[in-house]
Amino acid sequence: MKKSLIAVVVLIAMMFTLTACGQAPAPSESTTPSQPASPSPSVSIEPAKEPPVIGVSNASVSNTWRVAMWDMLKEQLDKDKNSGLIKDYYYVDGEDNDAKQAAGTEDMLNKGIDLLVIAPATESALDGVIEKAYDSGVPVVVFDRRCTTDKYNTFVVTDDVKNGEMAAQRMVDLLTQKNGAPKGDIVVIQGWVGSGPQIDRQKGIDNVLSKYPDIKQISQPDCKFQRSEGKKAMADVLTRFNKIDGIISHSGEGLCGALEAVDEAGRTDCQLITCIDGYNGVLKLIKSGRVDSTYLFPARLGLDAYLVGMKILSGESVEKTTYLPNIAVNKDNVDQFVKMDGDDGLWTY
Amino acid sequence: MKRTIEDNMGKWLSGIRGVNKVHIALLVIIAVSVLLSFKSFSNWTNAMNIMNNVSLFGGIAAIGMTFVIISGGIDLSVAAVMGFAANISCNYYNIYKAGGLSEGAAITLMLIVTFGGAAVIGLLNGALITYLKIEPFIVTLGSMTVLSGVNLWITQGKNINGVFEFFSNIGTGSFTWLNNGTFFFGPVTGEAARQVAFRIPLVPIIFIVFCIVFNIVLKRTVYGRRVFAIGGNAEAAKLSGIKVDRIRLITYVLCALLAAVNGLLLGSWTKAYAPNLTLGFELDVIAAVIIGGTAMKGGLGSIGGTISGLIILQILYNMINLGIDLSAFGIGLSWAPETYVRQFIKGVIILGAVIMQRRPSNK
Numbered sequence A: 001m002k003k004s005l006i007a008v009v010v011l012i013a014m015m016f017t018l019t020a021c022g023q024a025p026a027p028s029e030s031t032t033p034s035q036p037a038s039p040s041p042s043v044s045i046e047p048a049k050e051p052p053v054i055g056v057s058n059a060s061v062s063n064t065w066r067v068a069m070w071d072m073l074k075e076q077l078d079k080d081k082n083s084g085l086i087k088d089y090y091y092v093d094g095e096d097n098d099a100k101q102a103a104g105t106e107d108m109l110n111k112g113i114d115l116l117v118i119a120p121a122t123e124s125a126l127d128g129v130i131e132k133a134y135d136s137g138v139p140v141v142v143f144d145r146r147c148t149t150d151k152y153n154t155f156v157v158t159d160d161v162k163n164g165e166m167a168a169q170r171m172v173d174l175l176t177q178k179n180g181a182p183k184g185d186i187v188v189i190q191g192w193v194g195s196g197p198q199i200d201r202q203k204g205i206d207n208v209l210s211k212y213p214d215i216k217q218i219s220q221p222d223c224k225f226q227r228s229e230g231k232k233a234m235a236d237v238l239t240r241f242n243k244i245d246g247i248i249s250h251s252g253e254g255l256c257g258a259l260e261a262v263d264e265a266g267r268t269d270c271q272l273i274t275c276i277d278g279y280n281g282v283l284k285l286i287k288s289g290r291v292d293s294t295y296l297f298p299a300r301l302g303l304d305a306y307l308v309g310m311k312i313l314s315g316e317s318v319e320k321t322t323y324l325p326n327i328a329v330n331k332d333n334v335d336q337f338v339k340m341d342g343d344d345g346l347w348t349y
Numbered sequence B: 001m002k003r004t005i006e007d008n009m010g011k012w013l014s015g016i017r018g019v020n021k022v023h024i025a026l027l028v029i030i031a032v033s034v035l036l037s038f039k040s041f042s043n044w045t046n047a048m049n050i051m052n053n054v055s056l057f058g059g060i061a062a063i064g065m066t067f068v069i070i071s072g073g074i075d076l077s078v079a080a081v082m083g084f085a086a087n088i089s090c091n092y093y094n095i096y097k098a099g100g101l102s103e104g105a106a107i108t109l110m111l112i113v114t115f116g117g118a119a120v121i122g123l124l125n126g127a128l129i130t131y132l133k134i135e136p137f138i139v140t141l142g143s144m145t146v147l148s149g150v151n152l153w154i155t156q157g158k159n160i161n162g163v164f165e166f167f168s169n170i171g172t173g174s175f176t177w178l179n180n181g182t183f184f185f186g187p188v189t190g191e192a193a194r195q196v197a198f199r200i201p202l203v204p205i206i207f208i209v210f211c212i213v214f215n216i217v218l219k220r221t222v223y224g225r226r227v228f229a230i231g232g233n234a235e236a237a238k239l240s241g242i243k244v245d246r247i248r249l250i251t252y253v254l255c256a257l258l259a260a261v262n263g264l265l266l267g268s269w270t271k272a273y274a275p276n277l278t279l280g281f282e283l284d285v286i287a288a289v290i291i292g293g294t295a296m297k298g299g300l301g302s303i304g305g306t307i308s309g310l311i312i313l314q315i316l317y318n319m320i321n322l323g324i325d326l327s328a329f330g331i332g333l334s335w336a337p338e339t340y341v342r343q344f345i346k347g348v349i350i351l352g353a354v355i356m357q358r359r360p361s362n363k
Helices: A002-022 A064-082 A099-111 A127-135 A160-179 A197-207 A229-240 A250-262 A278-287 A300-312 B005-013 B021-037 B044-069 B078-097 B101-130 B136-155 B165-172 B189-194 B202-220 B220-230 B234-239 B244-270 B281-291 B303-320 B339-356
Strands: A053-058 A088-095 A113-120 A138-142 A152-157 A184-189 A215-219 A245-247 A272-276 A294-295 A321-324 A327-332 B175-177 B183-187 B198-201
Touching: A053 A099, A053 A300, A064 A088, A064 A300, A088 A099, A088 A197, A088 B078, A099 A113, A099 A127, A099 B198, A113 A245, A113 A300, A127 A138, A127 B101, A138 A160, A138 A300, A152 A300, A160 A184, A160 A215, A160 A245, A160 A272, A160 A294, A160 B165, A184 A250, A184 B136, A197 A215, A197 B189, A229 B044, A229 B101, A229 B244, A229 B303, A245 A250, A250 B189, A278 A327, A300 A321, A300 B101, A321 A327, B005 B021, B005 B165, B021 B303, B044 B078, B044 B198, B044 B202, B044 B220, B044 B244, B044 B281, B044 B303, B078 B101, B078 B281, B101 B244, B101 B281, B101 B339, B165 B183, B165 B202, B175 B202, B189 B198, B198 B202, B202 B244, B202 B303, B220 B244, B234 B244, B303 B339
Parallel strands: A053 A088, A053 A113, A113 A138, A138 A152, A152 A321, A184 A215, A184 A245, A245 A272, A272 A294
Antiparallel strands: A294 A327, B175 B183, B175 B198
C-alpha cells in the first residue's frame, strides 16, 4: 500500500515537471502582450514576422457539405504551407461533440497557434475556449455556426434567410410572369426539419410569401437533405395534388430526387422551380433549363473564413460579421459553377 | 377474469386460421385512411407507391429480422448492411464507367463483395453472440458502428451516384400496359408515364416472392421450427439435441444477407448512395416486426405479421404526407400536418400500435 502510494506521488510529480518543461513559447512573436480587456469591433495585430501557425476547429464532417467544406479549406492550407505562406496548421474534428471539440481546441491553443478558425458544434459550449484564445491574443474567426460570446474578431457566414427570400422572390416573379399575377399553388421541399439551414431558409421564404396571399404553400414535405427521401415524399405529394404550379426546394439533392418522382409520375405541371444550395446535380438541371435558379450556400465558407483570418493577421480590420455575398445561379452564369461531367453529388463552389 | 373486447374478438377470429391482431389493425387503418383521404389514398398509384416503399425501406430486411427476433436475438446492424450494399453497388458502377472493368466483371465482383461482406458481418455477429456469449444488442450495435465507419471511409464521406442499368431497371421498372394496348417491362417516365393504363412495379413482386419463400422456411422446415424452439426456451432446445449455436449463427448470416438484398434494391431505386441513406432504418425494421406480433423475447412471430406491420408503418408515413381530404364526400375539409408536428404524430402512432400489440402477461 505504501509502495503504490509513493509510486503514484512520483508519477504525479513527473507529470507536473514534464508539462512545465513542455510549455514552449508561442512560435510567433508578433502577438502584443497587452490586448484590450474588452472586445472591440476589430482587433488588428502587427503583421506577422514569420509565417503563422493556423488552428482549424471544425464541428464535424458528418455530411457531404461539411466534407466538401473541409476538403476545400485543406487544399488551400496545404498549398499555403508548401509555398511558405503559413508555417503549419492543426486540425480538430469535433465529430459533432462539444466536449471533444473543446478539448481538441484547447490542445491546439496549448501547442501554440496564431489564428483560430472555428465552426462550433453548438452555440455556447465552445465559448470558453473561444474566449481563452481571444484573451490570449489569438485572433478568432468564427464561421458557419454561431457562438454566444462576443469575444471574436469576425463571424463569417452565408445569410440563409436571404437565400430563402431570394428563392421565394424569384418564384413570385416566375408565377407573375406565367399567371399574370402573383398567385399559384407551390410545394416547398424542406431540408431536415429542425436544422439550422431549414429554419433560416423557411423563414426567408415565409418572409416573402406572406406578402402574397394568393400564393399558397400547399405542401411542405421533408426531404432530410437526401435524394431518396425527396423522391419518396414527392411521390406522395404528387398523389395528393393534381396541379402544382411550382416547387421551391431547401435542398438540391432532395430536389433531384423529387424531380425523379415527377418524371416517373409523368407529370407536366411543376414547371417553375427554384432551389437553395449548389448541389452539382441541380446546377446540371439549370444548364438544361429544367430548374430556373438556385441560391448558393457555398462549401467555400471554411476557405473564405480562413482567408478573412489571414487578412486580420496582415493588419486589416474587419467587420464583426462578414456576410459572404449571396450568389444566384441561373442559366446566364451556371457555366462558372457547374461540372457537367462531374458527379451529381459534387459541391463545386 | 374480465373479458376484454379484444379477448372476445380474438376468440372469434382465432377460429379463422392465422389471423392475429395486427391483421385486424391493418384492415382498420386501411379503412380509416380510405375514408380520410379518399381521392388521394385509394388509387392504384398510391397503393403501388406504398408497396414500393414497404419493400425498399426495410421490407426484405424485416424478413431476416423476424427470424432473428423469433430466435430470441436482435440485429441492429441491418441498416448499415443495407447502406453497405448500396455503397458497393454505386462504387463498382463508377469503376466500370471509368473504364476499370468490363460490365460483366464489375457486376460479378460487386455481387461477391456485397454478399461476401454481408456474410462476414453476419458471421461476426453470430460468432460473438454464440461463442463469446455477448448480448446481441451490444454486439450488433458494435458491428453497426464498425460497418458505418467502413461505409464512410469507402466514399470518404461523400455521395456517390450511378448504378448499373440492369439494377436500375429492376429498381424502377414496372410491367406496364399502355393505353394503346402495348405491353412492356421497364422504367416508365415522362411521356410514357402519361399513357399508362395499368402498371405493376417489379420491386413489390420481388418482395412478395421473398415473403412466400421465407414463410415456408419459417413455418415448414426443420430449421424454421428450430428457430422457434430456441426463441421459446433455449435451454430446453439444447437439451433436446438442437444445435442452438449453429442455428443462431445461420440466422444472423441470413439476416445480414437479406439486408444486403434490400440495400441493393434500395440503391437501384435511388440510383445513388449518400452516407445517411439508411439512417435510422434499423428502428423502422424492428418496429415493423414488433407491431407485426413478433415478441421481443422470442418464440412467437410470423412473416405475415411482419408484412402487416410494415404496411401499417408505410401507410402512416403516406397519410402524414397526404393529410385529411374529405372533399370526395362533399365536405370541404382539407388538412395536412404541419411540418414540425409530423414527427410527433409518427411517434404517437407507433407507440399506440405497440401498446395495442401487448400480450397480457398472465396468458
